[in-house]
Amino acid sequence: MKFKNTHKDSQTTDESIYVNRRKLIKAGIIGSASLLASNSMALSLPKATENSEFLIDELTSEKDATTYNNFYEFGLSKSDPVENAKDFKTEPWTVEVDGLCENKGTFDLEKLISNFSLEERIYRMRCVEAWSMVIPWTGFKLADLIKYCKPLSSAKYVYFETLYDPKQMPGQKGRSIPWPYREGLRMDEAMNELTLMAVGMYGKQLPNQNGAPLRLVTPWKYGFKGIKSIVKIKFLDKQPINSWQAIAPQEYGFYANVNPEVDHPRWSQATERRITGGFSLFNSRIKTQMFNGYSDYVASMYKGMDLTKLY
Secondary structure, three states, X not given: OOEEOXXXXXXXXXXXXXXXXXXXXXXXXXXXXXXXXXXXXXXXXXXXXXXXXXXXXXXOOHHHHHHOOOOHHHOOOOOHHHHHOOOOOOOOOEEEEEEOEOOOEEEEHHHHHOOOOOEEEEEEEEEOOOEEEEEEEXXXXXXXXHHHHOEOOXXXXXEEEEOOOOOOOHHHHOOOOOOOOEEEEEHHHHHOXXXXXXXXXXXXXXXXXXXXXXXXXXXXXXXXXXXXXXXXXXXXXXXXOOHHHXXXXXXXXXXXXXXXXXXEOOEOOOEEEEOOOOOOOOOOEEEOOHHHHOHHHHHHHHOOOOOOOOO
């Protein structure tokens, strides 16, 4: 699956223009259609429409977002993915759908995505070391995929699995994580309007080091629940164990809702360091927000839960 580039490189939208256009969109001066018309590529998939409802913020530079990554399948260092994923083959790509659903099978990704409408959203994302980025993602609602799969009423959870291929993913030759990488969401989390299946970022196809060709984006989880290079989706009636639970259950639970008022066993979660212009220990720290600032959309799902224990 590829995005088709039908413009010359000289026509690529400069990032400063990209950011300024969003400011104009927020102010209501221009609409998303004019932004999309200026994109440097056309999709072989349905054209994306911009959804600016959830967050407009200062964007992290594309260079930083694509060169400072967690993708342990390609190495443990932040710089390993961009170096080691260069030759990763993402085409053809299939996704296996199984479990408690009516429409199961192995689907060609591009044909599967053709059933859904793509949109662009700007989300604030955070990773475990308390650094954060603001990234424009292109993708489709996970809810649309779930509806397409027609889960049974007994399905309460959605399970995801990353490709296991040590020949292409050198990090999988080590034993730091029980491969393949696994993740899961409760059904209401998966159906939430914020939850995105991303196929692109910055108006381009998703880079290998960022989880090509298909990754999960769950923005209120502060960068957790962002499983990459997905090859398997399964509907379950029991809560699955995700990879971080399996590695360190005393530190990571199923929900991965970062609570700024509760410290991680090894660090404070009260503040985060925003990456703008490259990572530096001198970058300013900002206050961590409950549910990453998306409480209006997700807090009701956790009403009555003790989020100091159900972390």
